[in-house]
Amino acid sequence: MKSLQLIFSNPRYFAPAWVFASLNIWFGTWAVYIPSVKENLGINKADLGIAIFCLSLGVFTIFPLASTIINKLGVGRATWYGVVLSSVAALFPLFVPNYYLLMGALFVFGASNGLTDISMNTLVTEIEKEDKQNFMSAAHGFFSLGGVIAGLGSFLIPLFNNPPLHMLLTVILVFVVNLYFKRHYYHIKSAPIEKEPFSLKLFKPLLLLGLVGFVAMGSEGAIVDWSGLYLKEITLAPEALIGAGFLAFSTAMTVGRFLGDGISSRIGSVNIVALGSVIAIVGYGTVLSGHTLLAIVGFALNGLGFSVIVPELFRIGGNVKGVESAQGVAFIAGTGYSGFLIGPVILGFLAEEASLRHSFYALLGCVIFVLAITFFLRKKK
Structure with a gap:
């Protein structure tokens, strides 16, 4: 706090x-x-x-x-x-x-x-x-x-x-x-940096960050759009609880973001992305239990996990060596927003072809992939 x-x-x-x-x-x-x-x-x-x-x-x-x-x-x-x-x-x-x-x-x-x-x-x-x-x-x-x-x-x-x-x-x-x-901010200008010519060495960490942003914001968009339907069709939740998953997700995300900076200053940006991924993995596992109350708790854990990932991506992206902060932030924003828009659509097709439960298994796999990326980000830090 x-x-x-x-x-x-x-x-x-x-x-x-x-x-x-x-x-x-x-x-x-x-x-x-x-x-x-x-x-x-x-x-x-x-x-x-x-x-x-x-x-x-x-x-x-x-x-x-x-x-x-x-x-x-x-x-x-x-x-x-x-x-x-x-x-x-x-x-x-x-x-x-x-x-x-x-x-x-x-x-x-x-x-x-x-x-x-x-x-x-x-x-x-x-x-x-x-x-x-x-x-x-x-x-x-x-x-x-x-x-x-x-x-x-x-x-x-x-x-x-x-x-x-x-x-x-x-x-x-x-x-x-x-x-x-x-x-209080109108006069602020970006600190000058020593720009480096484009190379795969520079692009690789940004690409990894972009992939994490795509998955994280894609998952956010999916939960916003599909959590109610998941509770209704998969867990057979009563009408009064259909919106509870989104409410739990949003509340936990707000609280998590207010707590995230203190944790980040202690363990570092890459580690907090990894921690958020682990919490989100547990959240998806709980959602996939198929029980209404457990699924709602799972959505809350998802909100808590994802709450710290996206802000840290902007922080990391704005501090990549040899890249202007505005360029790094713009790249993260572009890939992340793409995930937020495209992710729910892809999951909708998957839900139509297989089932909504399979869509959430796909989301679980994506977050496991994010956790794996954090190991590469540590090397690129």
């Missing part, structure tokens, strides 16, 4: 942590109103899926450009510009009058979120380097907290009965807090 105390006691650390929370508050508030948007525009599920794909396309479009933008502007300024762009872009999807403008709005929203995401992770990496303090995991905890805040905001839906107004007020409140704290 030391990193959490650090964030709340010093605006230098709270400022970037609030950017993490802001990103998920904007996105979560939009997500709450997806059914309303579908109904208001008179589109079907397939059309909605294409529109949401445009959001992902926006994210992927900005990833190759992000490191150049960050290095040109400075990481602090890039983070602030990302906040401004995301604030404005968050309004568009709920204000557009037709489907085609919705696709364009979601593309812009995704691109601005992608820039903010890479900038804020690079910013935390640079502050950690300067101050010799670890708070990356806690900052990701604030991202999870932002989702909780957005979820609580859904209780205001009957009060507002006006999605654009709800989003406008949310954007204004979140933006004002960012505006107040921006002075």
Whole structure:
């Protein structure tokens, strides 16, 4: 909890942590109103899926450009510009009058979120380097907290009965807090490094980190999308407990991220990735027991295990020798986000061809693979 105390006691650390929370508050508030948007525009599920794909396309479009933008502007300024762009872009999807403008709005929203995401992770990496303090995991905890805040905001839906107004007020409140704290990071620039020419020696550790990110975030996406169905179809859980797996996963992930920095400072980044993998392996073993309560406990263990892996990947990726921190973070973000989007789709096909239980066996195998990768990462440290 030391990193959490650090964030709340010093605006230098709270400022970037609030950017993490802001990103998920904007996105979560939009997500709450997806059914309303579908109904208001008179589109079907397939059309909605294409529109949401445009959001992902926006994210992927900005990833190759992000490191150049960050290095040109400075990481602090890039983070602030990302906040401004995301604030404005968050309004568009709920204000557009037709489907085609919705696709364009979601593309812009995704691109601005992608820039903010890479900038804020690079910013935390640079502050950690300067101050010799670890708070990356806690900052990701604030991202999870932002989702909780957005979820609580859904209780205001009957009060507002006006999605654009709800989003406008949310954007204004979140933006004002960012505006107040921006002075604590706006001036920060990435520390100059001695760049090395491209070689397999440099690419290999990044590739290994990317594989871990793909699997870890792919597993997160799979649990978000498939945990309820798993409890319903495999463990035959009662209706009241179908959402309990996701709740347990999300709660454990938030708590784990607030605790992760302290553990990382004691045992090191690669070791905590290995520890998280072991916990996730135990979690999948428990999920595969087929008993409802044990499966819910297993999802909680998965959340605890994965909670520390992704923040550490950003920390490691931002400190690879001979690679600019923004480039390392962008590579991890790109591969990880690919897993988050593609993983659930692959598992859906596997569930259709075999069974949902087989999909979770595949996830178990992937995490065992991650554990094996950590042995190579120790050599490349």
